[in-house]
Amino acid sequence: MGERPADERVRDFSEVDTGLSAEEAVTEAQRCLQCKKPSCVKGCPVEIDIPAFIARIAEGDFAGAAQVIKENNLLPAICGRVCPQEVQCEGQCILGLKEVPVRIGELERFVADHERKTGSRLPPKAEPTGKKVAVVGSGPAGLTAAAELARLGHSVVLFESLHEPGGVLMYGIPGFRLPKEVVRAEIDQLRGMGVTILTNHLVGTSVPVSELLSYDAVFLGCGAGLPHFMGIPGENLNGVYSANEFLTRVNLMHADRFPEFDTPVRHAGRVVVVGGGNVAMDAARVARRLGARTTLVYRRRKEDLPARRAEIARAEEEGVTFIFCASPVRILGEQCVTGVECERMEMCATDASGRPEPVPVEGSRFVIDADMCIQAIGQGPNPLLVRMLPGIRTGRRGNVIVDEEGRTDLGKVFAAGDIATGAATVILAMGGAKRAARAIDRMLRNS
Ligand SMILES: Cc1cc2nc3c(=O)[nH]c(=O)nc-3n(C[C@H](O)[C@H](O)[C@H](O)COP(=O)(O)OP(=O)(O)OC[C@H]3O[C@@H](n4cnc5c(N)ncnc54)[C@H](O)[C@@H]3O)c2cc1C
Ligand code: SF4
Numbered sequence: 001m002g003e004r005p006a007d008e009r010v011r012d013f014s015e016v017d018t019g020l021s022a023e024e025a026v027t028e029a030q031r032c033l034q035c036k037k038p039s040c041v042k043g044c045p046v047e048i049d050i051p052a053f054i055a056r057i058a059e060g061d062f063a064g065a066a067q068v069i070k071e072n073n074l075l076p077a078i079c080g081r082v083c084p085q086e087v088q089c090e091g092q093c094i095l096g097l098k099e100v101p102v103r104i105g106e107l108e109r110f111v112a113d114h115e116r117k118t119g120s121r122l123p124p125k126a127e128p129t130g131k132k133v134a135v136v137g138s139g140p141a142g143l144t145a146a147a148e149l150a151r152l153g154h155s156v157v158l159f160e161s162l163h164e165p166g167g168v169l170m171y172g173i174p175g176f177r178l179p180k181e182v183v184r185a186e187i188d189q190l191r192g193m194g195v196t197i198l199t200n201h202l203v204g205t206s207v208p209v210s211e212l213l214s215y216d217a218v219f220l221g222c223g224a225g226l227p228h229f230m231g232i233p234g235e236n237l238n239g240v241y242s243a244n245e246f247l248t249r250v251n252l253m254h255a256d257r258f259p260e261f262d263t264p265v266r267h268a269g270r271v272v273v274v275g276g277g278n279v280a281m282d283a284a285r286v287a288r289r290l291g292a293r294t295t296l297v298y299r300r301r302k303e304d305l306p307a308r309r310a311e312i313a314r315a316e317e318e319g320v321t322f323i324f325c326a327s328p329v330r331i332l333g334e335q336c337v338t339g340v341e342c343e344r345m346e347m348c349a350t351d352a353s354g355r356p357e358p359v360p361v362e363g364s365r366f367v368i369d370a371d372m373c374i375q376a377i378g379q380g381p382n383p384l385l386v387r388m389l390p391g392i393r394t395g396r397r398g399n400v401i402v403d404e405e406g407r408t409d410l411g412k413v414f415a416a417g418d419i420a421t422g423a424a425t426v427i428l429a430m431g432g433a434k435r436a437a438r439a440i441d442r443m444l445r446n447s
Pocket of ligand 1: 417
């Protein structure tokens with residue numbers, strides 16, 4: 001798949017990937033062996049019939065391909081862009097044993113984009129059941145649960161605390177990876193299926209818990225929006241952001257266009273981003289687009305970076321400087337950030353995660369000059385609503401404890417996505433939500 005040159009794309013927020021042409025999609029689809037026991041499907045948490053949709057593309061039936069995907073996934077343009085296919089469907093593709101696996105993600109994206117341009121068809125709905133379900137949170141978990149429940153004939157109200165639905169898809173992942181018009185178009189399909197989406201509704205405050213529990217069933221998809229901080233001196237200085245706050249300001253509130261929009265973001269010439277996951281890459285690449293010299297500090301080695309390889313390569317191409325085996329110990333400044341003091345780390349015996357344990361090297365401290373420090377070291381489940389629900393059990397990290405079908409300890413309340421797993425991926429949130437929606441359906445039909 002083509003991409004825009006780094007020196008051009010680093011100056012705007014337009015999408016980096018340019019997508020496949022129809023000819024390229026057909027040629028790629030023809031590489032698929034149409035395996036009788038397709039291992040790729042085992043790698044897909046929402047169980048798309050991958051060989052079937054690829055076969056339609058190979059025949060030039062793009063609308064038919066879209067219908068096959070939508071039987072199991074109503075958000076294909078999103079998944080085709082942000083799913084880590086290299087460790088899921090493509091990671092299991094039989095062709096990968098000898099050559100390059102079929103580019104399933106690019107094909108999924110092509111089909112979804114083609115359908116968006118030519119007019120989309122909604123999946124068929126079951127007869128109305130008369131049951132009402134409340135869904136809290138409109139990230140991939142909430143959207144998937146709402147779509148599945150609506151498809152099964154239930155009446156669904158989806159509550160979202162922010163002014164736009166989409167969760168991390170809207171406020172976290174930047175537009176150059178996932179254009180917002182793509183997210184909006186896929187969410188519009190839910191409205192078309194009869195789902196009522198209520199934004200600016202924070203369940204637990206503007207919507208009382210008693211109202212929530214008056215529904216026949218409840219699905220919680222509140223995500224993991226609680227940022228972690230390092231707990232080092234200087235974190236209260238002006239110019240220190242969590243990646244969540246920084247990205248939300250720019251992606252959702254358009255702070256890059258302040259004062260045209262109300263929300264500002266600090267104008268920094270030099271930015272230090274701390275972390276090594278997808279969130280850190282996104283924050284660093286956004287900072288570059290705001291014109292800052294950007295340094296990413298990671299405590300382990302390059303090969304240990306948890307972010308997707310493609311996103312690391314793109315951050316490098318766009319001019320992000322990486323410092324490996326180093327960790328901040330103090331943020332410097334009087335009122336505002338002037339620098340980040342770090343120390344070198346050496347890699348010792350492997351830790352519980354199977355990666356080498358970083359240990360500080362004595363006398364190795366150094367300072368990176370900076371006006372802004374963005375911490376992207378992880379985030380935990382959103383605690384606000386969960387604390388208000390009587391009898392709901394949570395784990396050590398604040399995640400809601402659920403069984404395999406997303407059932408919590410609280411009768412008719414189910415949960416999936418980051419609120420249950422801790423920070424994970426879009427497709428895992430969708431897979432969990434789909435299982436929970438089917439369990440809710442069974443419960444409602446038997447009640
Ligand atoms: C910057 C960033 C980049 C990422 N990149 C990728 C990637 O490339 N690929 C990938 O697969 N994953 C990626 N992830 C992870 C992925 O986005 C999450 O795993 C996924 O969004 C989790 O979905 P969710 O529906 O559980 O929660 P979320 O997407 O967090 O949605 C939760 C929603 O619930 C709302 N909410 C919370 N509490 C309430 C309440 N009380 N009342 C009403 N609404 C409420 C929130 O406002 C939010 O909109 C990334 C995450 C971040 C932060
Ligand atoms: S495993 Fe690969 S080759 Fe086989 S059906 Fe799936 S995509 Fe096609």
